[in-house]
Amino acid sequence: MFKKISVENIKELRNKTGAGMTDCKKALEASDGQIDIAIEALRKKGLASADKKSSRITAEGLIESYIHAGSRIGVLIEINCETDFVSRQPKFHQLAKDIAMQIAACQSVAYVFISDIPDNIVTYEYSLELQKEDLVDKPSNIRDKIANGRLNKRLKELSLMDQNFIKNMEITIEELVKQHIALWGENIKIRRFERFLLGEGLEVKTNNFRDEVSNMIQNK
Template sequence: PPKVTISATLVKQLREETGAGMMDCKKALAETDGNLEKAQEYLRKKGLSSAEKKSGRLAAEGRIASYIHDSRIGVLIEVNCETDFVARGEIFKQLVDDLAMQVAACPQVEYISVEDIPESITRKERELELQREDLQSKPENIREKIVDGRVSKRLAELTLLEQPFIRDDSLLIKDLVKQTVATLGENIRVRRFVRYTLGEKESNEPNNDA
């Protein structure tokens, strides 16, 4: 069968939507007979295997986004990527907006990843679990395993990357980020976020209420 002619406009559109390289976009469109949606899927599948390799590359561009819910909760988040081209693309913008909304929806989230949680917090959670009455009658090796599982679950609840995505709870945020890395072909890093809740006191704020 004759090959579909891939127009430059189509290649440009796929590049803008995914941030992938020109040759990759041409190949994706050729493999999918010029179908834009299938080409995006092709790039995503092709990239997933290289998402891990990309995690070591410098991500110094990106976006800062804000999300305000009902004038009561405000979030600022910074997400980094490698190039300004990707930072301006719709897919990256959508990811950053989704992450800002996720932080607003998860008041218990204080850290980006489990690695960011201070050792003192981990130790405290472990001590609390060890004191639970339902564990006292268990043999020590069983007790340790149960505590490990409970502490891991508790720490995951405190981190953004381990949250189920609010738009699709079959997907964790870390998987959403990996998928976007695969689609865009660049390392992406959630750098930092801050959440403000109306009337909430900072831990170091003096009590000046009248």
């Protein structure tokens, strides 16, 4: 028997997905009122529609910052969209803040996409994998296969879009962005980011206290 869809069910689904009321109602009707199935259906639909918008120009957006507790790690991120209407939306600002926080939490992330990683870095990482002790005595074809698998895993560690979203580990950052593309119906792109670590690059003075006192006495 078909389950009656209430306004409360539709609102609950809308709050969880950000999808429109009509789309939520249709998804619930198709899933016989099962929220989890409806969420999955909307997510798949959103990802499909987002892919069609990925080539559209993004000339608006904002620069967002995130400073971690203790003020020892900070991140600046530029995220772009198509219109200033979307760039002013609180949810767009929250998206930028969430991604900046993700970058602060993932210290190995250095690029937005795997395709952004320079060839020399890819070659270097591959050579490191080939030199590992557990691969030395294996046949070349097996060694190459294992090394390539490990390389792909390493490249994903360096890529922001391949990270699992820290607030919802069931989706990646790429999927998170695509959900918001589906929400507003326009393209969204993470253009660049910069991570700041307190004291990074500074030479720390290591003279011990005894040497310092000795130098002071000699200079009197």
